[in-house]
Amino acid sequence: xxxxxxxxxxxxxxxxxxxxxxxxxxxxxxxxxxxxxxxxxxxxxxxxxxxxxxxxxxxxxxxxxxxxxxxxxxxxxxxxxxxxxxxxxxxxxxxxxxxxxxxxxxxxxxxxxxxxxxxxxxxxxxxxxxxxxxxxxxxxxxxxxxxxxxxxxxxxxxxxxxxxxxxxxxxxxxxxxxxxxxxxxxxxxxxxxxxxxxxxxxxxxxxxxxxxxxxxxxxxxxxxxxxxxxxxxxxxxxxxxxxxxxxxxxxxxxxxx
Amino acid sequence: xxxxxxxxxxxxxxxxxxxxxxxxxxxxxxxxxxxxxxxxxxxxxxxxxxxxxxxxxxxxxxxxxxxxxxxxxxxxxxxxxxxxxxxxxxxxxxxxxxxxxxxxxxxxxxxxxxxxxxxxxxxxxxxxxxxxxxxxxxxxxxxxxxxxxxxxxxxxxxxxxxxxxxxxxxxxxxxxxxxxxxxxxxxxxxxxxxxxxxxxxxxxxxxxxxxxxxxxxxxxxxxxxxxxxxxxxxxxxxxxxxxxxxxxxxxxxxxxxxxxxxxxxxxxxxxxxxxxxxxxxxxxxxxxxxxxxxxxxxxxxxxxxxxxxxxxxxxxxxxxxx
Numbered sequence: 001x002x003x004x005x006x007x008x009x010x011x012x013x014x015x016x017x018x019x020x021x022x023x024x025x026x027x028x029x030x031x032x033x034x035x036x037x038x039x040x041x042x043x044x045x046x047x048x049x050x051x052x053x054x055x056x057x058x059x060x061x062x063x064x065x066x067x068x069x070x071x072x073x074x075x076x077x078x079x080x081x082x083x084x085x086x087x088x089x090x091x092x093x094x095x096x097x098x099x100x101x102x103x104x105x106x107x108x109x110x111x112x113x114x115x116x117x118x119x120x121x122x123x124x125x126x127x128x129x130x131x132x133x134x135x136x137x138x139x140x141x142x143x144x145x146x147x148x149x150x151x152x153x154x155x156x157x158x159x160x161x162x163x164x165x166x167x168x169x170x171x172x173x174x175x176x177x178x179x180x181x182x183x184x185x186x187x188x189x190x191x192x193x194x195x196x197x198x199x200x201x202x203x204x205x206x207x208x209x210x211x212x213x214x215x216x217x218x219x220x221x222x223x224x225x226x227x228x229x230x231x232x233x234x235x236x237x238x239x240x241x242x243x244x245x246x247x248x249x250x251x252x253x254x255x256x257x
Numbered sequence: 258x259x260x261x262x263x264x265x266x267x268x269x270x271x272x273x274x275x276x277x278x279x280x281x282x283x284x285x286x287x288x289x290x291x292x293x294x295x296x297x298x299x300x301x302x303x304x305x306x307x308x309x310x311x312x313x314x315x316x317x318x319x320x321x322x323x324x325x326x327x328x329x330x331x332x333x334x335x336x337x338x339x340x341x342x343x344x345x346x347x348x349x350x351x352x353x354x355x356x357x358x359x360x361x362x363x364x365x366x367x368x369x370x371x372x373x374x375x376x377x378x379x380x381x382x383x384x385x386x387x388x389x390x391x392x393x394x395x396x397x398x399x400x401x402x403x404x405x406x407x408x409x410x411x412x413x414x415x416x417x418x419x420x421x422x423x424x425x426x427x428x429x430x431x432x433x434x435x436x437x438x439x440x441x442x443x444x445x446x447x448x449x450x451x452x453x454x455x456x457x458x459x460x461x462x463x464x465x466x467x468x469x470x471x472x473x474x475x476x477x478x479x480x481x482x483x484x485x486x487x488x489x490x491x492x493x494x495x496x497x498x499x500x501x502x503x504x505x506x507x508x509x510x511x512x513x514x515x516x517x518x519x520x521x522x523x524x525x526x527x528x529x530x531x532x533x534x535x536x537x538x539x540x541x542x543x544x545x546x547x548x549x550x551x552x553x554x555x556x557x558x559x560x561x562x563x564x565x566x567x568x569x570x571x572x573x574x575x576x577x578x579x
Contacts, residue, residue, distance in 0.1 A: 007371050011372075017360065083354060083358075084356075085356070085357065088369070091343055091346075092373055093344040093373065093374060094372050249321055249322045251271070
């Protein structure tokens with residue numbers, strides 16, 4: 001158990017280090033969330049006045065986390081293949097899931113910057129002052145959201161490994177997740193058939209936890225659901241990964257030939 | 258008990274051709290090869306590109322499942338017990354890739370030490386040891402993206418032996434490395450044997466196999482076509498002769514006629530700028546210089562030389578034999 005935690009911890013640290021060392025990625029990580037937040041602020045200020053900008057500030061922050069994860073996570077295995085490290089990871093005497101999870105966790109952690117960046121941006125440029133009623137639950141909500149997005153990213157990473165266009169699938173999922181998880185518009189406004197999809201997605205509950213914590217609602221229920229869904233994604237991801245690896249050894253895919 | 262054992266190992270790949278009418282093809286990359294490697298031995302798998310060397314090594318290190326046959330490493334079946342095999346082996350391949358460029362060499366090694374189960378208390382000492390061994394001590398805090406090809410390859414070797422494996426698989430470790438760097442790497446590989454490792458090396462450099470290997474299996478088109486010590490393999494062509502003729506514009510038709518001459522065992526052509534070097538291996542029972550020149554009538558001919566066969570000639574004779 002301790003060894004597994006060590007692997008998780010060190011791998012997370014080194015992947016954060018790698019991701020934070022790319023000047024281009026760093027610049028994009030700074031600019032994109034602010035761009036999204038600005039668009040959202042202008043849209044909602046025009047439509048609803050400045051009273052609704054607080055929740056939109058929070059939504060834009062969580063959108064940033066998802067944006068930071070969706071493409072890197074879906075193409076995580078392909079990136080390892082390009083580096084030529086995938087075979088070395090597969091042949092290591094460790095559960096590959098334990099090696100891959102820190103990659104999406106690191107991307108998600110980088111996304112945490114978006115929360116701080118967006119909230120500062122909102123305050124400086126749009127004068128939005130956010131008062132958080134339950135700071136502890138707010139912090140727990142953020143951590144749970146990072147975890148559930150990382151786990152969802154892990155599931156995407158192992159599910160899309162066979163696709164040469166994995167990164168494009170990740171990019172294509174970026175906006176639909178914003179919409180279906182109720183970041184910008186409430187889930188209740190979506191058509192009925194979309195509700196089960198929203199409920200099955202951890203970021204929906206993560207977003208709700210953060211809002212409830214900020215505005216003094218009941219954040220515990222959504223917090224537990226956010227964490228439970230993170231566990232479900234991990235479980236499914238581990239099973240999918242086992243199937244993918246067995247298939248790769250048989251069919252000589254994953255650059256194993 | 259052999260440390261590495263391959264028994265009638267086969268691997269078939271499935272591929273498809275065509276866009277509209279897709280047709281499935283079976284490609285036999287490895288066609289029933291058998292060999293064994295004893296403890297402390299440096300065994301070479303030698304063959305041209307596409308011969309099946311890398312596929313063989315990937316089956317032995319558990320990355321690929323054999324289509325049929327059996328393989329064991331340190332007594333563990335590579336299909337049934339991959340985890341036990343993985344704990345005990347090191348794998349090093351040649352080329353630029355396989356490292357995290359944005360991390361330092363030290364961080365790369367720290368990461369793989371964790372993945373390969375080197376305990377926290379031993380990690381620093383072990384990393385220092387392998388850095389010393391591969392001559393990268395003092396450069397470990399630099400990012401890998403600034404490393405030369407030779408330095409990367411040395412780092413690959415350091416990574417491969419970090420967890421002190423009993424068996425090391427080296428897949429063309431000197432490919433693309435400059436001559437001086439390659440010589441240093443060969444010394445490093447030789448040193449692995451002195452510290453008690455068993456090594457399986459794949460290469461298509463004859464001199465490398467000759468200099469390093471205790472025994473060699475020559476592999477061509479997925480089959481082992483010759484096996485033995487370098488001296489035994491050289492013995493296969495002992496008594497033969499090699500005639501080298503510089504020619505300008507020799508065609509397939511003439512080559513076919515030369516191949517058909519009595520006493521000719523192999524014919525190869527090396528392109529050299531404007532000219533070609535025609536290398537004809539013969540049994541040595543007959544003097545064939547005149548018949549060869551007669552077949553080249555009408556073609557511009559330069560230098561003609563005759564020499565004793567080398568191990569490279571033995572290798573070429575094996576891999577070009579029909």
